[in-house]
Amino acid sequence: MRKLTTALCSAGLIAMFSAAPAVADNHADQIAMGKAVYMGKSRGNCISCHAIDDPDANLAGNQGPPTIAMKQRFPDKRKLRAQIWDASQNNPLTIMPPLGKHWILSEEEIDAVVEYIYQF
């Protein structure tokens, strides 16, 4: 019995340690997903209106403000997320589509794009 417990515990410990790098990988995956959403015409298509200092972004539009200094502009990440989810809350005349409210992006995709743009 005792042997079994030890075995289980060590298996758990190994799992815990090996899980740590997996979390980091998840974040990189999330950022990659956010980038794909930002650039994808049939997804977020954020690039059609918001310039961003990413070497892969070409011919960005300027209907909206550039994606720059996001941490300073949105110290509270939740406010940034809310703006993406439904910008018409703050400005009913805004041209920005309510990406969450109208199910244009999934909640997961919105989280991902927040993480991606928070780097800029």
Add this chain to the structure above:
Amino acid sequence: MKIIKTLALGLTVAAATQMTHAADSGFDLKTVDPEADRMALQKYYKDRFPKAEISDYVNGIYAVDAASREQWVELEEFPPYEFDVEKGEELFNTPFANGKGYADCFENGGIGIRQNYPYWSKEEGTVKTLEQEINECREKNGEKKLRWGKGEIAQVSAYMAWTSRDKVFDIKVPEGDKDAMAAYLEGKKFFYTKRGQLNLSCANCHLQGSNVFIRADLPSPMLGHVTHFPVFRSKWGELGTLHRRYSGCHKDSRSKPLKPQHETFRNLEYFQTYMSNGLVVNGPGARK
């Protein structure tokens, strides 16, 4: 000092809010005033692009963006719609099976009348467009209706516009006619109402957003929008009618697009053409 600063800031914000409201008459039958709307729209563009002449807005985005104008002027040297005008003339002058022709259906034999469309028909209680009357003319004479979006109907319409070039649009909302005013109002509301999954109004892109980049595209100004239709669009690679363009635009907002000549689209055309009163017919046009 702080008070002055606050006041100045307040004024700027107020001015900016006004910028996004070109239409300054109301959205109900009591307060709507087409002429006030038209003047407000001209003022809006005068303030926003001071260098552009109002009369030049018949040329769409090329009135306000020098770089695209250059390409367009080159394109116009050999206008892509030229063959369509010729084909349209041929169709226009080919008699129907009963010996009659388009010329018998229209005022002045159908020549030089584009500027009068669309108009409010009191008898029918609806807005009539040129394309609609082209098809009605055919049906009256025992011919089949043409499809609304492209092909022969666009060619006949293009020829009729061609013979009307430089005539001034003078669309009327007959005084005291509540139904006509209601049609105008419906068109105006459609223009300013957000719709579709993308929650876009026509005004979002073509008023606030005119001449501002969406990716590499510059949305055209609303003023002068209808004067050059039908249009040869490079994206289509052919000629198309105004309502074909409406359907496309409608779809771009991820709405379920209405069919050409739907009453709502005719009302929109009524409103938009009224807004372009005082500008000349320059159809058919060439656009990206």
